[in-house]
Amino acid sequence: MKIEGTVVAMVTPFTEDDRVDEAGLRENINYLIENGVDGLLVAGTTGESATITHEEQRRMIDILVDEVNGRVKTIAGAGSNSSREALGLVRYAGDAGADAALVITPYYNRPQPHGLIEHYRMLEEASEIPLIIYNVPSRTGTDIDVDTVSELAGLDGIIGIKEASPDLDKISMLKSRLMELGLDDFIILSGNDNLTLPMISMGAEGVISVVANVDPARMSRLVNEALSGDFESAMKTHYELYSLMKALFIESNPVPVKEALNMMGRPAGHVRMPLAPLRDSSREKLRLVLEELALI
Template sequence: MKLKGELKGVYPALITPFKKNGEIDIAGFRNNIDYVIEGGVSGIVPCGCTGEAATLSFDEQKRLLETAVDQANGRVPVIGGSGSNNTREAVELTRYAMDSGATAAMLITPYYNKPGDAGQLLHYRTVAENVDIPIILYNVPSRTGINMKPSIVAELAKIDNIVGIKEASGSPAQTAEIIELTRGYKKGFTVLSGDDNLTIPIMSYGGKGVVSVAANVLPKEVSQMVAYYLKGDQKKALDVYYKLAPIMRGLFIETNPIPVKAAANMMGLAAGPLRAPLTTMAPENQKKLQAMLEALGAVKKKVAVKARAKK
């Protein structure tokens, strides 16, 4: 599926469900994909931070990408997480995302080795030059230890196949500067919020949606919020936002994706355990999260979505 026009809407950063024995629950992953697509999302993002990509082997990442493309079956774009702090590995994973049929690839800034401006430019340019697929930058300093400056984003946005950014710096001012610096580009460059609770502020600056954690469990509601805003109905968008605000905060009371996987388990979605070193959510936080979901009526939902049979 080719990327048609600019990115806009809601793109859930998919959780990776595991079985008790630690293996990936492929059937559950397929069910979850159908659940979010039927909830009205604009696309899906497998193998990101929320999908515990740091604990996945190359083979597991490749299998998830293949499964996501197969299950989406052209209904929505698949944006494969293919980042690494090793540029050669990032090229390999991004090439595999392309070969698997993904619509685009999302690459986190190199973590741990913390490259400076020149290193960040080198990293993304190398991937973009070696893999012919639309690329979305992903800036999340709380995870990587580095912040990609708006000036660096603007420089990278000049590259033909770098088409957008998931901006999760937590700074609306920084996000606004990125939009300011790139809004005149003829090819277009899309800024998506990387934080659910900052979606409305970022869209007010010109952002086009969100790569969402909450949409794993509440795809319909998050999609409604963004759709209202894109249509110009700010009041309805804010009504949905404030309804969801407690759960958006609740999904980060512990390290992501611990809370969202707990919420998915509570709702009957496929989630299963976490991979070490992440641990089960503290009992007191589980109670808080359960109460938030009950307030929304979410735990009463019956998730009865059957996976499309693989040919």
């Protein structure tokens, strides 16, 4: 299984009465595929995994697999800080027909490195689909280290990592270790849009992107240019998108990206509490960026 290129960390659109907007989710799926992305992820951090129910999560996985119908790769957000809950979600994703499951490092309880190894080993042994580790220390309080990732990379069912640490030297250390171990097939995906270009130059295979919700065509172009070795063009596209990359994190993700989609007339709706609507000052800054990119 090879997952590369631009994978979109999709927002979860909500209706006015706070239900998952299933028609809107299907509409967004088709819009993103039509604009050249390589994969779609539901129920990740950008999809408000912390405040959707497991029932909603399972339904979204079903919709993703059904609507995509093999056109691009499908990835199910399936992590939890409870290994038992993560196991149930990973198994469901496999039964639903997803191509892979994204499994966040357990948050809040901050397991030790050997606890992380046992957590992922248990999930890998029970899963029918490949797993991608998701490291996002700013959210979880745990930064999975190079030694731990390298050990997990040796398991057949763990195919890659979404690395959202801002430490670029860690990418070099990880890639170097994987090459030493003969694990060159282990996939590294950027978890930060603004670091995607340098990470690809270091050996990453793509990105799981927030920005691609808003500008899928341009983000896909950036990644394709970089992966093809055309770094001069990729640099130009990176700087075209740089203001958007920053604006979409002006407040907590996914508040700005959902507001951007609402401005564009795309299905998004509100964010669930305790997230709150974008402040007026931030909204105006975001609007200016969208206008500069001719997105509204």
